[in-house]
Amino acid sequence: MSCERIFQPELNNKPVIVLSNNDGCAIARSNEAKSLGIKMGQPLFQLTDIIKRYDVQVRSTNFALYGDMSNRMMSIIAELTPKIEIYSIDECFVDVAGIPDLGAWAMTLKQTIYQWTGLPVSIGIARTKVLSKLANKLAKSCSGVYLIEAKEEQNILTVTPIDDLWGVGKKLSLGLKSVGIYTASQIVNASDTLIRDHFSVVLSRLQAELRGQSVLALDDHVEARKQIICSRSFGNTITEKDQLQQVILQFVSLATEKLRRQYSEARCLQVTINTNAHSKIAKQCHRSAIVTLPTHTANTAVVAKYANQLLAQLFKPGYQYQRAGIMLMDIALSQCHQYDLMEASSNDHMDEVKDRINRRFGRDKIQSARLMIDNQQWKMRQDRLSKKFTTSWQDILTVT
């Protein structure tokens, strides 16, 4: 949202929404849009009336612009701080140990980022990662900086519902409520036996973090993903198997990279292909198949091989495919599984090199040759894309 407004001041004070991949639903809303009652994740087709009536400005997700602005923000933070972990496109953790006046320091950082990029950020500071995420939430509703002092922690946790905590998803939340735990301070005070008997190591780490014991280092996350899903609708339907194969391979490449990034491996692969369920004219086809891999693996080539086989079985000619996806399941950390003696020891090293190059020089700089063939057909729909103000000479701002 802020990225859009920096270069398009005509969006200021107007309701603005940014759409998800393929222009499906609203994934970011300006305050003006929120007060019109537009919900997070609301599909675009439900919003046609509101958009017309209140002149809501609509933009497609502009990956080039957000990516570049994110990069700027992260490099400013990295310039001014010793240790940084980039957590997502708009979030990072910073180790601030040893900085004397943290409140003033954070205020300066916030102002610097705003002056150099135009991006308003909020900064939360506390003894642990989980607490700092909470501080960040509090920062959003005050000046943009919130420092939770150790002595203040207990009071804050008493009024914090568990759903506001980092790492508490739907499932964990239900589990906690079923044993009568509703607030963060109840987690703090829960007995070891209760946690051990009913929950996993995830919760005991969360408890430690809430107690002010830092157990999550930079680059350590509360929870490794249990499933990894890559799934997308295409702008135009696909009828050819070759094209579908490219899409699936791209997903495999993305998903296995995610897997390796969280140091884990998967044993189970699902491939899904769908026609457009909303079309009344076209023939319908929804097919999906699962395979158990010979061993746990995060190897792109191995997973791709099986994905290809599944696709070969699933694919039926004569349909207009609109969506495809893969899901990796049965995920375990890399060390704790058995190798299959018979399975070829594969080129893990090559994947690692590929990941490192891509992380350094940008996504998809190196990819398997199969993926580089023309992929215009299944490009996302992005009808309301703003310009690439910072990454394309054709698109830079004009001044008079």
Next chain:
Amino acid sequence: MDNISEIHALPELPSKQPLPFYLNPVQAGFPSPAEDYVDATLDLNDYLIDRPSATYFVRVSGDSMINAGINSGDILIVDRSKTVHHGAIVVAQVDNDFTVKRLQYKNGRVILCPENDAFKPIVISEDQLVTMGVVTGVVRRF
């Protein structure tokens, strides 16, 4: 996620995959005597940009700054990290448009001065002033 409509057993896969194998030829011979004296090539970015993370490019349209050496079609280098000051050439936001002008403070007012007699200065109050940054250079190709 969609319902799983079919589950298949897969036929066995070959356990070995042939991979191409290349070796770099090893270079032998005398090292170049110039090797120790090679300087890095000149990079215009080094010359033009002080702070990459705060630097943006914009394109000029119009002749209002022609006497300052800024022509229509030129690319300006704008540094957001520099403090805006009296006499600086800035990119300012006026009524949802961006304009490049020389900034002057006079009697508590802000004057955005064109460098071309055919154009009129824009006078605003100090709290109306929104700048994108200070212009630190201009790039032109012939």
